[in-house]
Amino acid sequence: MAAHSAVLSASKIINPFWGGRLGNTVKVFGTTLTSHRNKTLLTPPPAKYGGRHTVTLIPGDGIGPELLNHVREVFRFSCVPVDFEVVHVNSALETEDDINNAITAIRRNGVALKGNIETKHTMAPSVKSRNNLLRTSLDLYANVMHCQSLPGVQTRHKNIDIMIIRENTEGEYSSLEHESVSGVVESLKIITRNNSLRIADYAFRLAREKGRRRVTAVHKANIMKLGDGLFLQCCREVASGYPDITFDSMIVDNTTMQLVSKPQQFDVMVMPNLYGNVVSNVCAGLVGGPGLVPGANYGRDYAVFETATRNTGKSIADRNIANPTAMLLAGCMMLDHLKLYDHASSIRNAVLTTMNENRLQTADIGGQGTTSEVVQSVMRIIQSKGQLTADL
Amino acid sequence: MSVTMAAALRGSLVTLVKGLGGPRWQQLASRPLSVSAGLCSAEAPPARADATFKVTMVPGDGVGPELMTAVKEVFKAGDVPVEFEEFHLSEVQNMASEDKLEQVLTSMKNNKVAMKGKIHTPMEFKGELASYEMRLRRKLDLFANVVHVNSLQGYSTRHNNLDLVIIREQTEGEYSSLEHESVTGVIECLKIITREKSRRIAKFAFDYATKKGRSKVTAVHKANIMKLGDGLFLQSCAEVAQLYPKIKYENIIIDNCCMQLVQNPYQFDVLVMPNLYGNIIDNLAAGLVGGAGVVPGESYSAEYAVFETGARHPFAQAVGRNIANPTAMLLSAANMLKHLNLEYHSHMVSDAVKRVIKQGKVRTRDLGGYSTTGDFVHAVVENLRHRPVY
Numbered sequence: 001m002a003a004h005s006a007v008l009s010a011s012k013i014i015n016p017f018w019g020g021r022l023g024n025t026v027k028v029f030g031t032t033l034t035s036h037r038n039k040t041l042l043t044p045p046p047a048k049y050g051g052r053h054t055v056t057l058i059p060g061d062g063i064g065p066e067l068l069n070h071v072r073e074v075f076r077f078s079c080v081p082v083d084f085e086v087v088h089v090n091s092a093l094e095t096e097d098d099i100n101n102a103i104t105a106i107r108r109n110g111v112a113l114k115g116n117i118e119t120k121h122t123m124a125p126s127v128k129s130r131n132n133l134l135r136t137s138l139d140l141y142a143n144v145m146h147c148q149s150l151p152g153v154q155t156r157h158k159n160i161d162i163m164i165i166r167e168n169t170e171g172e173y174s175s176l177e178h179e180s181v182s183g184v185v186e187s188l189k190i191i192t193r194n195n196s197l198r199i200a201d202y203a204f205r206l207a208r209e210k211g212r213r214r215v216t217a218v219h220k221a222n223i224m225k226l227g228d229g230l231f232l233q234c235c236r237e238v239a240s241g242y243p244d245i246t247f248d249s250m251i252v253d254n255t256t257m258q259l260v261s262k263p264q265q266f267d268v269m270v271m272p273n274l275y276g277n278v279v280s281n282v283c284a285g286l287v288g289g290p291g292l293v294p295g296a297n298y299g300r301d302y303a304v305f306e307t308a309t310r311n312t313g314k315s316i317a318d319r320n321i322a323n324p325t326a327m328l329l330a331g332c333m334m335l336d337h338l339k340l341y342d343h344a345s346s347i348r349n350a351v352l353t354t355m356n357e358n359r360l361q362t363a364d365i366g367g368q369g370t371t372s373e374v375v376q377s378v379m380r381i382i383q384s385k386g387q388l389t390a391d392l
Numbered sequence: 393m394s395v396t397m398a399a400a401l402r403g404s405l406v407t408l409v410k411g412l413g414g415p416r417w418q419q420l421a422s423r424p425l426s427v428s429a430g431l432c433s434a435e436a437p438p439a440r441a442d443a444t445f446k447v448t449m450v451p452g453d454g455v456g457p458e459l460m461t462a463v464k465e466v467f468k469a470g471d472v473p474v475e476f477e478e479f480h481l482s483e484v485q486n487m488a489s490e491d492k493l494e495q496v497l498t499s500m501k502n503n504k505v506a507m508k509g510k511i512h513t514p515m516e517f518k519g520e521l522a523s524y525e526m527r528l529r530r531k532l533d534l535f536a537n538v539v540h541v542n543s544l545q546g547y548s549t550r551h552n553n554l555d556l557v558i559i560r561e562q563t564e565g566e567y568s569s570l571e572h573e574s575v576t577g578v579i580e581c582l583k584i585i586t587r588e589k590s591r592r593i594a595k596f597a598f599d600y601a602t603k604k605g606r607s608k609v610t611a612v613h614k615a616n617i618m619k620l621g622d623g624l625f626l627q628s629c630a631e632v633a634q635l636y637p638k639i640k641y642e643n644i645i646i647d648n649c650c651m652q653l654v655q656n657p658y659q660f661d662v663l664v665m666p667n668l669y670g671n672i673i674d675n676l677a678a679g680l681v682g683g684a685g686v687v688p689g690e691s692y693s694a695e696y697a698v699f700e701t702g703a704r705h706p707f708a709q710a711v712g713r714n715i716a717n718p719t720a721m722l723l724s725a726a727n728m729l730k731h732l733n734l735e736y737h738s739h740m741v742s743d744a745v746k747r748v749i750k751q752g753k754v755r756t757r758d759l760g761g762y763s764t765t766g767d768f769v770h771a772v773v774e775n776l777r778h779r780p781v782y
Contacts, residue, residue: 044591049596049599049692050696051697101637104636107635108636
């Protein structure tokens with residue numbers, strides 16, 4: 001709500017100079033307004049009846065559908081009490097009915113597991129990114145990614161353990177752009193005090209909960225003095241309430257350089273949206289690639305789980321070579337969120353055992369296995385631990 | 393120490409989040425963060441290496457024990473991997489006490505699934521306004537009662553091919569057990585309707601409709617008379633309906649609903665309503681397809697599921713006479729097997745029962761035949777052996 005009022009006040013200043021371009025911008029503002037208006041819909045009680053949860057599943061594009069099918073198979077095999085409500089979103093359509101359908105389904109169930117929905121560059125600029133729409137409508141303000149070196153994966157750096165908390169709804173991803181003068185495009189990056197405080201608070205609370213010692217804010221406040229300056233100031237304010245956790249800040253260029261030379265120095269990192277995108281992809285690369293790391297998007301009332309680097313993977317779709325680890329671990333994070341800790345740890349252990357001990361790995365981390373082989377191995381390990389399972 | 397602290401922290405955060413519609417925009421990020429698995433050890437062990445499911449069984453009063461015997465016989469004949477933990481809780485037979493109730497509750501909480509007969513509530517006021525059955529429901533928070541009314545193939549009634557679902561809020565409303573005599577000769581009976589519970593049952597109804605592919609949910613009420621009470625119920629249903637654009641939402645007053653049910657029941661799909669109306673409509677709908685011996689029902693809370701008959705009557709007149717119809721309890725047992733993910737056994741039992749009814753040779757008295765309960769169970773067991781291979 002603060003964002004939209006800030007934007008409106010900005011529009012009042014810039015208005016006189018726009019003239020003919022007013023139409024496009026009003027449409028853009030209009031969509032921002034409606035996304036905030038949706039907040040007045042009620043937050044329903046959790047969808048858990050008779051011990052079974054209902055979770056929304058959005059297959060997405062590329063490797064999403066096949067990996068989510070594998071997740072469903074593993075869940076069915078381990079008798080996880082979760083029912084999936086599948087909602088398809090067609091990225092080729094220009095209307096927003098599909099994604100609004102998906103958003104309503106997530107509002108109903110509270111939790112979702114999704115693949116990435118493709119955003120084609122060739123479509124008109126008014127067609128917004130579906131993933132972004134989902135995140136802003138549900139106000140999933142924190143994207144959390146935990147990068148850990150896995151013993152079975154060969155990487156250049158070892159002993160990495162970084163938690164990245166990325167602001168997920170504003171910053172450069174506000175989808176506010178306009179062409180004030182022909183050939184001159186202004187792209188608005190929005191930083192608000194409310195959202196910065198919120199994400200900083202989340203980061204510190206998570207750090208304290210997980211017993212972490214240090215939080216690093218990543219910024220570029222030497223250049224964007226007001227924008228990233230506000231972000232940094234908010235982080236400092238929140239840090240003063242957590243004296244047991246060390247707080248420091250680092251400029252994003254230095255951060256990326258340090259990440260590729262000495263990544264072990266980082267503990268928890270918090271940052272605005274675009275730096276988060278860059279840093280999380282770098283960290284995913286450091287620990288072995290996009291197929292290994294799960295990510296979670298948390299809001300106040302909803303949680304959506306997906307792979308951390310949000311790749312569509314169109315070039316490897318339907319070839320049975322994609323790495324199912326990220327999606328399976330995202331499923332485990334979802335089970336943890338639903339408080340089904342035993343199921344979560346059994347599946348997680350099975351996945352990690354397959355990767356580390358059995359050395360059955362897919363091509364992206366240098367192995368020879370196919371997706372189905374890895375999934376079969378996971379299911380066999382779950383069965384061998386003596387848990388209640390369905391038929392193989 | 394840290395475990396309890398973590399649990400307390402989690403608990404307080406959960407209550408914060410579940411807070412009854414407080415100023416949401418002021419609650420910055422109060423969603424409980426996922427506490428790492430190492431900190432929470434107090435979860436029930438899920439591993440069942442021998443693959444036998446434990447189910448709590450409370451036979452109850454009247455014909456309850458006979459029906460439960462029927463279920464056990466059929467399960468034994470069908471090799472169903474279910475083990476029953478029996479508890480004889482009964483108010484009229486003086487087998488009820490706080491300890492007994494506690495035992496039943498503990499067993500339920502461990503097994504999470506139960507089968508029960510009707511625990512009869514005596515008419516006389518013996519000092520306790522809430523019956524044992526009500527207290528059981530409240531303690532386990534079994535807020536939703538689902539009765540799926542299906543016409544039986546082979547037994548025709550005035551309305552055939554009926555397929556109706558009745559969802560009833562089970563913990564508040566007129567059954568709040570709050571009555572008092574403020575002035576001699578003047579009794580006040582409190583009917584409690586809360587926003588939270590109305591929303592919860594409405595959401596359950598719509599979620600059920602979504603999951604089973606139903607197209608319409610009708611709320612039944614008397615809001616023209618109880619403007620605030622049933623008005624709140626209606627308002628909650630309408631709010632929840634906004635989240636389900638694909639499902640049609642309607643409402644109907646209880647008197648009109650009863651009349652429509654006996655004239656044209658096909659216009660209804662899923663019905664949702666507060667406690668007392670639910671009681672009436674359950675029994676009415678059961679009567680439409682063949683009576684209390686034919687319709688199964690289940691009660692759900694967030695964690696537990698209890699399977700019983702749809703229309704709950706002890707039928708004390710039939711005790712010892714071997715005439716009760718076990719269909720309802722057997723179909724409910726099949727539903728329970730489905731809930732436990734034993735699809736094959738579930739189909740086996742329900743198909744056998746339906747085949748016996750369809751063949752029409754063995755029918756108990758309430759369906760117009762002369763067979764005894766034992767005959768019927770025997771016929772079902774026979775039909776179990778002819779089960780199709782899946």
